[in-house]
Each structure stands twice: as C-alpha cells, then as structure tokens.
Amino acid sequence: MRALKKSGTSPEVLVLELGEERKFMPSVLKVAQCAQRAGVDRHGILVALGGGVVGDIVSFAASMIRRGVGHARIATTLMAQIDAAVGIKGGVNFNQSKNYLGCFHPPEEVLVDPDLLKSLPLAAVRQGMAEIVKIAMIRDRRLFEMLEECGETLIGTRFAQPVAVADEVITRSIDGMLIELSSNPYENMTLERYVDLGHMISPALEAQSGYTLHHGEAVAIDLAYTSCIANDAGHLSDEDLLRVIGLLRRLDLPTNHAFLNEALVLRAFEDTEKHRGGALNLPVPTGIGTCDFIRSRAELSDATVTRTLMRLAETEDMLSEADLCVVI
C-alpha cells in the first residue's frame, strides 16, 4: 500500500473471506463491483494479494472487466508461488465442476517472496508441497531427492530452513513449471501435458468432498493412485512406486481417501476425456523425474481400476509396516 501510494495511486481495497467453498461466481462479481466503484478504466490494474483462490478469482474478474484489464499476482501461499500464480489461468467452480468457468489471462507481474510463507498454516505449506512433488516427478529427479532429504524440515520451518535448499526448491519448481507451460500456454497446441499429472481424479475428489478436501491434498492422493496405475501398466518399478508414496506420506500428505473407489475413478476418466478432447492423455510416471502418457481409455480396463485400488492399499500397508519396524 505504501509503495502504491508513493507512486501517486490511491487503491481501493477489497478484503474477501475466501476458500475453495467460496470460489464461485459471486466472489468474482464482488471484485467487479469494487472495480466499478473505484472507476477502473482500460488502463486500470487489479492486484491479487493471496493464495491460489484469490489469484484465480481476481484473474477471472480482470479478464472480464471492460473485456480485459491488467492484473498482478502477489502470491502468498506456497501453492500460488510455485504453481497457481505461475500460469495464465483464472477461474471458478460451477455446481459440481471444478474450475468449470474460467479464462486464460496472463498477469502483468507475479511477485514471489518466500518471506510471506512465515505466517502460512503448516497444512497450507504441505498442500503446496504436493505440487512440488508433482513437478519433481515429471521432470526433476534432483528436486525429488531434495524433498526426500529436506522436505520435512522445509515444511516444519515454512521454507525458512535450510535456506539454500528452500530457495533452490522454489526456483526449480517455478522454472520447471514455466518450461512445461511455455510451449503451450493456451493449451491449444496439444492436450498432452505432463503438468496434468495428479489432476485426473483430484477434481472429482474435491467436488465430491464439497470442496472441503484441499486441492493439494487431492493432488497428493491422485499422484499416489496414478503411480499405482503406472506400476500396474509396467511403466513404474515397485521400488519407485514405494519411493513416491513413501515421500508423500513422510510429508504428511494423504495418499488415499474414503471417496476413492471404482465409480469415482471411472467418472474421472470420463470427465478427463471431455476435458482433453476425447483422449485420456493421462500422464503417468515412468521413473523418478520422467513421465509418459497413457493416451487411450482402452488401455485401462475396469479390472485395472479395481486392481490398482488394491495395489494402493497394499503399498500403504507395506509402508505402515516399515514405519512400525522403525518405531520398534
């Protein structure tokens, strides 16, 4: 506010109480009302100060006000700093559909200051970590190893310690995300995107929970389940499957859910095909830091779904027994 006032502007401030359960159209309209009250013209700019939900809502509002005004994102959660604020998408949920309404609207600026994470609840740090695990899984083995070595400390200190590792983890995550997005920012070149790993069953899980399950937690469950699909299809070794689910559990992220069953997975396949032009294009890990696609639903029978759900439960049991051995 001081910086803005110094530059001669007197910004109108709107404080919104938001969460996933309020990421709906009425919140976008509140932003539009505020912009209208403030007399925002075509050169006006909206500043989103907050996490991924605030960024998505403000970005969507900015794309519609006067058919598009500028916006900047000051990302205050780990999830926003390494993922939500890095891309060019905004949007809101509609009925039971996650991010059904939305836009591609590139921000003018994105500010990432890890100091802002100091006040973040630990649960929110953990949720952001799920997207870092995803980026590591699709393209960055070293990042995965850094999380194996220091992930718990990074969460516990809200990315204050170890300083050099915290900086490198955030930078590698943003760089990785930018590289993955840059050749296809509007998603019109291809519907095969590695960054979609972890986003097949997660939207259905979030919606079914009435948006009480956080996006990052849903992504963690999806990463664990999709790794089981990859293992079943012969793409991912048993050892790497244990590493993925083991890391998620060490970071205290969920890897399963009461809502995760055959019906939900089959519904998610259908939704995914609708979203990806009729093809499944499911990114699956083929190792730590490498990925490929299962392109067609025909490659995954209903029996596969049942088998992989059992595989997930077995792997979790195996890891729990290993934990017990360590405690003894």
Ligand SMILES: NC(=O)c1ccc[n+]([C@@H]2O[C@H](COP(=O)([O-])OP(=O)(O)OC[C@H]3O[C@@H](n4cnc5c(N)ncnc54)[C@H](O)[C@@H]3O)[C@@H](O)[C@H]2O)c1
């Ligand atoms: N547009 C995209 O490409 C994209 C990508 C990934 C995720 N997303 C979206 O992002 C959302 C999740 O974002 P999120 O994880 O940031 O959740 P969030 O925006 O709900 O923030 C989590 C909580 O942290 C609080 N908070 C924010 N910053 C804080 C701080 N510095 N100190 C203390 N508390 C703080 C918020 O008030 C909120 O209660 C989902 O809706 C998801 O769909 C969008």
